[in-house]
Amino acid sequence: MKFPANLIEKARDIHSDRPKYCFRLDKVGASGLKVPIRVNGFVLLGNVNVYTSLPDNRRGVDLSRQNSVVYQVANSARSLEEFVILSAEELLDVIPYSDAAEVSVEVDIPQDEANAFGSYRTMISSFISRADKRKNRTRVELVGITACPCTQELIRTYLADIGESTSIPATHTQRSIGILDITLKEDHISHRDLAAIVEESMSSPTRTLTKRPEEASLVMLSLFNPKLAEDVVREMLFLLLERFPRIPDDAYVISSVRSLESVHKHDIYVERSAFVGDLRRELEGSKRP
Template sequence: MIRIQTDVQNRKLTNGFMLTRVGVTDVKKPVRVTRGGRTTTLFCSIDVFVDLPSTQKGSHLSRNLEAINEAVSRSNKEEVAGIEVIAAEICRTLRDKHEYSTYAEVHMIADYFMERPGPSGKITLEPFKIMAKATSRNSDGLKKMIGVQAIGMTACPCAMETVRELYKGSVVFDDDLPVITHNQRNVATVMIEVPEELDVEANDLLDVVEASFSSPTFELLKRADEAKVVLNAHQNPKFVEDVVRAVLTRLLEKYTDLPDDVVVTVRSESEESIHKHNAFAERVTTLGDLRK
């Protein structure tokens, strides 16, 4: 058996620089989460990082994989409530294994599927993404975040009103009916920081996001369903900014029991149909600031 004694990573530097994050990215692992009596296997992509002091040549990357494997193995043997719990456990283990670190960070993202009723009431299985993040800093302790990403549809209110003005006097139409406008595929993301002792349901966050589009979108639509989606979206035109504000409003209504210092990040990006660029809006804030 060959014994390797040299530890290049631990070599001391005299003129080095501290590095904010060193780690591994895109580690693929299946994890099991159990919530509400239901167990689901999620196929996750995991990124983990720690900081590196100026005096040390390299980080011990194998310890990152050990931390991931230990948490994933435990989740497959015991009931774990969510990927944010796994992210928090990995984060704690990283700090233990990298004794020189003052900071650790973990990201997890997984495809997620939920049954949704379409416009006609027919149930379809719709794809989403769920995300988790955990950080551990000497000054702040451990923090965890749970998030979701959904794809919906927005109808532009600006073009709609411009077309309405152009129609006036030349076309007879019902003022109660929307007129034509251009549409966007909107990708909306919500991340919410929760104390370790509290949980937020990803399903609830998805409900909040989908209700904030001009219309949800669906994998399977028959012709009558397509018409309903288009009509619903045009009856509820929204800017990318409107989506963010609608999500923020619903978060306040939904989470009245969460403390003021909980951080929320809401992001909305519309993939434009008549431009070659996208439209983007974001708010990073606390529930306390929103409540003011």
């Protein structure tokens, strides 16, 4: 049954009513929209959140207008970054009573064949206000391997004590989830560059398609490059500063690792969050004698 069009015009628009309690709302919109987006020749299904602010004198937002915007922009956007920026800008055009808009997309990005068909997860968002306040956020999450240097040193000491020696002492390894999250006023940082930093900071990468020689290579690489979860978080921060020397001091960074421990019944978690300017000062201070 189709609702009669003439009755729609007669019905009161509840959304435009004055609310019982007149508070401004920061975010109103749809969470978890499934939107197909083109990324590097692939059509990926993105998990999209779309929000606009709501003034204190309006009861509700026009949700269908919001949703229409992101599906329309997805047809022409050439990148994830362009998708969120153009969507947020368009929302302010079609929702005139809102003074701010935010759009985010989360999607798994395929890696190339050299990475044996692996992937990493990225979340990209853009916040824009009518006062021209902007926040562009890029977050990547990638799985790698960490090998424990502490246990390796104990095994090395034990072998030396009993007269044995080896150039690659054993230790426990585990899959570790690294996250690098950057928010800044300027353009988004490349999610591929951030994913490369996370992967390089691990003891070794993980791969999807491997045969025994490749598996042995990954294990040997991790044993030659043992790292604590703390080491990985610090290395991600260092590589970020090294590879993006022009990133502004007021950019905000979150670097974290969750180590899915193989010898414990719990995980290990490490995190550092700070403004880039503070990280630069810490790094310079550590170089002084």
